[in-house]
Amino acid sequence: MDLQELQNLIASGKDIEEILKEHAWQEFEQIVARILEEHGFEVQRNMRFTLNKKRHEVDIIAARFNEILCIDCKKWNMRPGKTTALKKAAQDQTARAKNYKKFKKLKKKAIYPLIVTFLEENIVFADKIPIVPIWRLNEFMLEFPEYQKELKKI
DSSP: OOOOHHHHHHHHTTOHHHHHHHHHHHHHHHHHHHHHHHHOOOEEEEEEEETTTTTEEEEEEETTTTTEEEEEEEEOOOOOOOOHHHHHHHHHHHHHHHHHHHHHSSSOOOEEOOOOOOOOOOOOTTEEEEEGGGHHHHHHHTHHHHHHSSSSSO
């Protein structure tokens, strides 16, 4: 599904969660990547690397100027323990972002871990890591400069 098709479905009255519920997680990641591209980021999906003999994977790396977003996409449904799981995901994403920075030797780049979710009410933070619902991602990116002072920077 491309961004134009998604916009047409939303314009017809469907909400983004209803639309994406019918699609696989790969398409969820693809939509996140397209939104970031619309905001001027160069995007790489499914970045795999090995550091200190340990394999790592980041769902999306989005780079623009001297800032890099290290994104984990979570297409989870509502379930018990979701808050705890999101806090753990934020910690794990911080570790992946640090390892990515070491792997790429990016001393002068600012790396921001981020989690994009399928369902959630508002933008929340876990240990200064934003957890952004897909339907608020565009808004978050438009306001990214204001959020930067609140975010964990690696």
